Amino acid sequence: MKLYKTLSLFGLLILSACHSTSEQDIQDDQEGSVLGQLEHGLTLNQGTQAKFDEGLLLLHNFEYDDAAVAFQEVVATDSTEILGHWGEAMCHYKALWRLQNTEKGTEILERLGSTKEERLAAIKDPMEKELWKLVEIMYGPGEFDERNDLIVSHMAALHEAYPHHQEIAAFYALSLIWATEEYGDGSEDLHLAASIADKITAVNPQHPGALHYKIHALDGPTSAQEAHDAADAYAKVAADAAHALHMPSHIYLALGEWEGVVNSNRASYDASVSRMKQLDLNDGARGYHSFAWLHYGLLQQGRFEEAEEVLKEMLELVPNDPTKGARGYLLGMQSRHLAVTDSLSDELKIDADIRVDDIGLSAKSVRSFLRAQLAKRDNKVQLINQEIKWLEDQISIAAEQVEGDGLAMCAAGTSRYAPTENSVRSAKVIVAQLEALKAQIQKDDARFEESLKAAVALESETNFPAGPPRITLPSFEQYGNWLIEQGRYNDAIAQYESSLKRMPRRSTALMGKYIALTQLKQMDEAKEIQQELENIFAEADQELFSVKTI
Numbered sequence: 001m002k003l004y005k006t007l008s009l010f011g012l013l014i015l016s017a018c019h020s021t022s023e024q025d026i027q028d029d030q031e032g033s034v035l036g037q038l039e040h041g042l043t044l045n046q047g048t049q050a051k052f053d054e055g056l057l058l059l060h061n062f063e064y065d066d067a068a069v070a071f072q073e074v075v076a077t078d079s080t081e082i083l084g085h086w087g088e089a090m091c092h093y094k095a096l097w098r099l100q101n102t103e104k105g106t107e108i109l110e111r112l113g114s115t116k117e118e119r120l121a122a123i124k125d126p127m128e129k130e131l132w133k134l135v136e137i138m139y140g141p142g143e144f145d146e147r148n149d150l151i152v153s154h155m156a157a158l159h160e161a162y163p164h165h166q167e168i169a170a171f172y173a174l175s176l177i178w179a180t181e182e183y184g185d186g187s188e189d190l191h192l193a194a195s196i197a198d199k200i201t202a203v204n205p206q207h208p209g210a211l212h213y214k215i216h217a218l219d220g221p222t223s224a225q226e227a228h229d230a231a232d233a234y235a236k237v238a239a240d241a242a243h244a245l246h247m248p249s250h251i252y253l254a255l256g257e258w259e260g261v262v263n264s265n266r267a268s269y270d271a272s273v274s275r276m277k278q279l280d281l282n283d284g285a286r287g288y289h290s291f292a293w294l295h296y297g298l299l300q301q302g303r304f305e306e307a308e309e310v311l312k313e314m315l316e317l318v319p320n321d322p323t324k325g326a327r328g329y330l331l332g333m334q335s336r337h338l339a340v341t342d343s344l345s346d347e348l349k350i351d352a353d354i355r356v357d358d359i360g361l362s363a364k365s366v367r368s369f370l371r372a373q374l375a376k377r378d379n380k381v382q383l384i385n386q387e388i389k390w391l392e393d394q395i396s397i398a399a400e401q402v403e404g405d406g407l408a409m410c411a412a413g414t415s416r417y418a419p420t421e422n423s424v425r426s427a428k429v430i431v432a433q434l435e436a437l438k439a440q441i442q443k444d445d446a447r448f449e450e451s452l453k454a455a456v457a458l459e460s461e462t463n464f465p466a467g468p469p470r471i472t473l474p475s476f477e478q479y480g481n482w483l484i485e486q487g488r489y490n491d492a493i494a495q496y497e498s499s500l501k502r503m504p505r506r507s508t509a510l511m512g513k514y515i516a517l518t519q520l521k522q523m524d525e526a527k528e529i530q531q532e533l534e535n536i537f538a539e540a541d542q543e544l545f546s547v548k549t550i
Contacts, residue, residue: 034240035061036208040167042127048074048081055087060170060209061241064091082128085111089135095148095178096216098418105139116140127165130158134171148179159196166200170209173197177216193217194226201230208238215247220464221504224254235264242271246290253293253467256505258536261297265290284321288314292329296468299340300507302540308348311337315351324417327354328363335370335472340508350374360417361398362470365391365427368434369472376437384438388431395427422463429458429471433478445486452479456495464502474499480512489516507536 035057044052055070068091074084089108092101112119116136123129137150155172162168176193194217200210211234218227231248238244246268252260272287279285291314298307311333318326334350344350352371356363368387375383398419432455439448455475462471480495493516499509510529517526 034238035244036211036238037204037206038166039204039207041165042083042167044074044081044083045078048077048084051077052081052083052087056167057208057238058241059087059090060207060212061238062094062096062212062243063241064094067091079111082112082123082125082132085109086128086131086135089138093135093138095144095151096174098144100138100144102139105135109135109139127162130154130161145179148175151175152179166204166207166210169196169200170207170213173200173213173217174209177213190217190223197230205233206237208234208241208244211237212244212247215250219250219254219466221254221502224251227251228255231260235267240271242268242275242287242290245271246287246293249290249293249297250466253297254504256300256503256536258297258300258505258507262294262301265294265297269294282321283317284323284326286317286326288318288326288329292333292468295333296336299336300505300536302507302537304341304541307337307341308345312348315349322355324359327356328359328366330354331356331363331366331370332468332470332472335366335373336468338370338373339473358417361394361419361423361427363417364394365423365430366470366472369430372434372437373473376441379441381438381441384434384441388434388438391427391431391434395424395431398427399424425458426462426471429455429462429475432458433471433473433475436478440482448482449479452482455479456498460498469503474503474506474509476502477509477512480509480516484512484516484519487519489519492516505532505536507533510536 035054038053038056040056042052042056043049051070051073055067055074058064058067058070068088071084071087071091074081075088078084085108089105092105092108094100109119112122112132119136120129120132123132134151134154137147137154140147142150152172152175155168155175158168159165159172173193173196176189176196180187180189194214197210197214197217200207201214204210211230214230215227215234218224228251231251235245235248246265249261249264249268252258252264268290269287272285272290275281276283276285291310295307295310295314298304298310314330314333318330330351331354334352337348338344338350350370352367352374354367356367368391372384372387375381375387401419402421402424432451436448436451436455439445439451452475456479459471459475465471476495476499480492480499483489483492483495493513496509496513496516499506500513503509510533514526514529514533517523517529
């Protein structure tokens with residue numbers, strides 16, 4: 001049953017230091033850059049202060065490459081400025097994405113001496129010494145997760161010693177997010193991070209890090225509403241940062257506010273293209289992360305024609321500079337497009353042969369599901385069998401390399417592709433879904449249901465999606481759609497509700513629930529969902545969406 005077609009039938013940190021005149025001039029420069037505002041009291045010499053503050057603003061906005069350039073200019077101007085080296089080292093530790101460049105970070109550290117003891121002995125200022133200890137932990141011994149825990153302990157002690165210092169507070173909040181094992185569920189540590197951010201914005205509402213980190217701390221359907229104000233503010237506070245323009249959509253997506261998802265990511269992608277052209281960078285510098293989110297938002301709004309144009313552009317651009325991130329995003333976009341529209345225009349040429357050997361288990365899973373989607377359309381069981389066998393082999397290899405239940409929350413990079421318990425579990429969901437597709441072709445209802453029950457059980461144990469779902473057709477909906485065909489409407493509703501709990505206001509799940517409710521003659525609730533769908537589909541392709549009044 002094609003649900004969209006069926007639907008048409010149914011139709012505080014208080015800064016005690018006073019600003020000097022020169023500091024006020026620097027603050028004015030920050031406001032002109034539209035990257036946010038700092039009130040940190042970290043004093044450098046007059047020739048490097050403005051560039052250091054620019055780098056720090058960019059760092060808080062996760063514009064790591066540009067931040068590194070700013071800090072390098074500080075060092076080039078005055079190599080004795082410890083904070084210039086510190087800032088540059090900070091740019092190579094991207095723990096939110098499970099990324100770090102140990103070689104580069106160590107190289108920066110060794111400018112001050114060959115050993116930790118030598119480096120610390122060379123730093124006289126107590127605050128700078130404590131901040132330097134942070135980068136010593138980042139590039140020191142121990143496993144990644146162990147070092148993140150050490151960072152939390154260090155920043156907690158530093159925050160206690162300097163309770164009114166906004167930068168220490170901001171990086172303490174960020175460290176709590178780095179170290180969490182329960183991202184997206186509003187855990188105690190994440191709420192602590194959010195409360196620290198709130199205390200910063202109480203006295204400096206334009207601190208980009210405080211707004212940014214609050215969004216990440218509460219990025220999940222159970223807590224996103226608490227960060228809505230931060231999401232609304234952040235893009236305005238740091239309007240010159242492409243990542244800041246994207247970040248509000250984490251909250252909007254977690255709440256199913258699709259217009260916000262579309263608008264945020266269109267602005268972010270456009271900003272990334274402007275930067276790419278300004279700096280004469282390759283296509284791989286485009287904000288493909290935002291482009292993929294834009295595509296997903298358009299699909300949820302039923303704006304299929306616009307979504308197809310985005311996907312066509314992606315298919316043309318990625319071969320020009322096929323970075324790991326670009327290839328991964330393209331795979332997900334293609335699979336989600338097919339899962340939602342259930343159709344391909346003559347002009348849309350799907351690429352199911354994208355290289356995945358170097359981009360991790362998640363991308364491999366998505367490609368296998370994409371290939372199975374195409375094979376299902378042609379009733380090619382053997383092709384699905386090949387994908388099942390290949391993906392099971394990849395799962396076995398990854399299971400031996402698992403790093404833990406980590407989650408790369410935003411954007412793409414090199415070591416983020418290391419397998420985690422969550423990516424292994426998600427891949428097993430895909431295998432079960434492929435078995436179900438095969439059973440559907442063979443008209444084996446018992447095996448189909450058995451496979452989907454297994455998929456649903458596995459998916460229920462995966463992390464809530466922190467963006468467009470990598471299980472591109474959630475198993476709850478795949479099962480729910482089949483249950484509707486069987487006339488088991490109450491069972492179908494339960495599956496759609498499971499999907500909506502994890503992904504609020506997802507239109508495909510809402511539509512399935514709407515159909516089941518109308519079949520059960522539960523008109524009051526069906527009318528509520530009808531109104532919600534009409535709001536979501538306000539700009540939808542009219543020939544595709546026509547919700548008939550009950």
